[in-house]
Amino acid sequence: MSALEIVYVGCFILGLAYAIISTILGGGFSGDADAGLDAAHDVTGHVDTDPDASAGSLHFSPLSPVVIAMFVTAFGATGMICLKAFKTSAIVSLPIAVAAGVGVAALTFYLFVLMFSKTQGSSESQVANLIGREAEVITPIPAEGVGEIAYVSRGSRYTAPARSLQNHDIKARVIVRIAKIVGSTFFVEPS
Numbered sequence: 001m002s003a004l005e006i007v008y009v010g011c012f013i014l015g016l017a018y019a020i021i022s023t024i025l026g027g028g029f030s031g032d033a034d035a036g037l038d039a040a041h042d043v044t045g046h047v048d049t050d051p052d053a054s055a056g057s058l059h060f061s062p063l064s065p066v067v068i069a070m071f072v073t074a075f076g077a078t079g080m081i082c083l084k085a086f087k088t089s090a091i092v093s094l095p096i097a098v099a100a101g102v103g104v105a106a107l108t109f110y111l112f113v114l115m116f117s118k119t120q121g122s123s124e125s126q127v128a129n130l131i132g133r134e135a136e137v138i139t140p141i142p143a144e145g146v147g148e149i150a151y152v153s154r155g156s157r158y159t160a161p162a163r164s165l166q167n168h169d170i171k172a173r174v175i176v177r178i179a180k181i182v183g184s185t186f187f188v189e190p191s
Contacts, residue, residue, distance in 0.1 A: 004090045008079035008097065015073025018065070060116060062109050070108040075101030126153070133178050134191055137162070141170040141188070149176065149186060165189040 001009075061067075078100035082093035133151055141147030141164050149162040164170050165179045165187045176188035 008076045011072045012076030018069040071101040071105035074104035162186045
């Protein structure tokens with residue numbers, strides 16, 4: 001067995017072992033997929049009125065363990081197939097194995113990004129998009145005090161503390177427009 005054959009077999013076994021062990025232990029190819037989740041609200045209740053474009057988005061690295069494992073496995077398997085089944089030389093099998101590994105890794109990365117972007121969902125509102133939206137006053141808002149509003153965003157109903165923008169009393173069941181958001185308080189004005 002040549003040194004290149006040993007490398008191919010070792011890569012194939014290493015990649016396959018990673019897949020089996022991670023599945024058995026429950027890691028199931030998680031990679032970096034859950035490391036990059038952000039939301040517009042933090043745990044203290046603070047509302048970020050200018051979330052960045054990636055808030056709530058998923059970040060899956062092309063150098064995640066699953067992508068690397070798929071490269072290593074495909075590299076090893078393709079190299080062995082080239083050498084044994086097609087009887088190619090080492091010089092021919094190496095670029096084919098590298099290309100196959102890169103191709104399978106790229107496809108794996110693309111499929112994971114596609115899958116996670118389709119399944120990703122959040123009930124968190126995109127706070128910056130709420131400015132100008134209508135809401136209903138559910139607890140009267142006194143001129144110098146705080147009441148409560150209800151609004152719908154992305155199909156879910158939310159409530160939030162609210163103040164009158166012009167310091168006027170606003171009765172319950174009145175439809176208002178969200179004018180600005182400071183901290184976790186929404187400033188509203190009658191529509």
